[in-house]
Amino acid sequence: MSGSSNPFDSGEAEAAAYDAWYDAPSGRSVLEREQRCVIPLLEGAARPWLDLGTGSGRFGAAAGAELGLDPALALLRIAARRIPSVVRGAAEALPFRAASLGAVLCVAAFEFLPDADCALREIARALRPGGRFVLGFFPRDSAWATFYEQEGRDPASLFHGARFCSLEEWQQRAVAAGLTPGPVRSTLFEAPGEPPSPRVVAGAEPGASFVATTLVKTGEDEGRHR
Numbered sequence: 001m002s003g004s005s006n007p008f009d010s011g012e013a014e015a016a017a018y019d020a021w022y023d024a025p026s027g028r029s030v031l032e033r034e035q036r037c038v039i040p041l042l043e044g045a046a047r048p049w050l051d052l053g054t055g056s057g058r059f060g061a062a063a064g065a066e067l068g069l070d071p072a073l074a075l076l077r078i079a080a081r082r083i084p085s086v087v088r089g090a091a092e093a094l095p096f097r098a099a100s101l102g103a104v105l106c107v108a109a110f111e112f113l114p115d116a117d118c119a120l121r122e123i124a125r126a127l128r129p130g131g132r133f134v135l136g137f138f139p140r141d142s143a144w145a146t147f148y149e150q151e152g153r154d155p156a157s158l159f160h161g162a163r164f165c166s167l168e169e170w171q172q173r174a175v176a177a178g179l180t181p182g183p184v185r186s187t188l189f190e191a192p193g194e195p196p197s198p199r200v201v202a203g204a205e206p207g208a209s210f211v212a213t214t215l216v217k218t219g220e221d222e223g224r225h226r
């Protein structure tokens with residue numbers, strides 16, 4: 001979608017720089033803790049798993065997702081080296097049949113969606129009954145969300161236009177789309193630039209700048225596999 005309003009949909013050099021951030025010591029530490037936060041919430045979920053807003057595919061690959069989706073072509077080319085099957089597309093119009101996915105993982109992408117409520121309805125449609133949506137995000141008013149909001153005042157920043165929500169807000173919006181809140185995990189207990197705290201904990205803990213919440217597709221035929 002070149003020419004779109006998605007700031008991540010740019011050139012090869014920008015995509016490589018985005019991906020390389022995770023190889024620097026600070027990025028590696030963030031990646032490792034966010035993965036430890038998110039991946040346990042997927043354990044035991046039916047297959048296949050989609051990494052939605054996969055970017056360069058770091059989370060989907062670590063989780064063992066079979067599928068990745070993103071509108072940003074250059075990032076998706078990097079993801080294709082890590083995830084078995086990738087598709088260019090948008091969360092608001094998922095190219096998957098109803099009740100065909102066992103789990104959807106999404107890390108640090110819901111903040112950037114033009115229509116997050118539409119995306120939640122799409123995820124609820126594509127998940128099979130009993131399937132899980134695991135959403136990793138930066139809670140509004142957390143140290144990192146506040147830092148990114150300030151950075152986003154610069155129109156050239158990737159965070160320009162990013163919208164941050166609290167855990168309660170995301171859960172309420174997911175309930176409206178037909179999903180039921182489940183287990184939560186939390187990490188990133190230091191402010192940006194401070195020495196990293198290794199803590200990754202179960203539950204929603206005050207002071208966390210990264211939270212992952214499970215949102216389950218329930219329904220009258222829950223548990224039946226199509």
Ligand SMILES: C[S@@+](CC[C@H](N)C(=O)[O-])C[C@H]1O[C@@H](n2cnc3c(N)ncnc32)[C@H](O)[C@@H]1O
Nearest residue numbers: 008053054055070071072090091107108109112
């Ligand atoms: C901060 S990056 C996160 C990428 C990856 N999940 C990670 O954590 O490294 C945000 C991603 O959201 C993607 N994105 C933006 N709009 C989207 C949409 N409508 N549907 C799906 N993904 C979208 C961007 O292209 C970008 O790859």
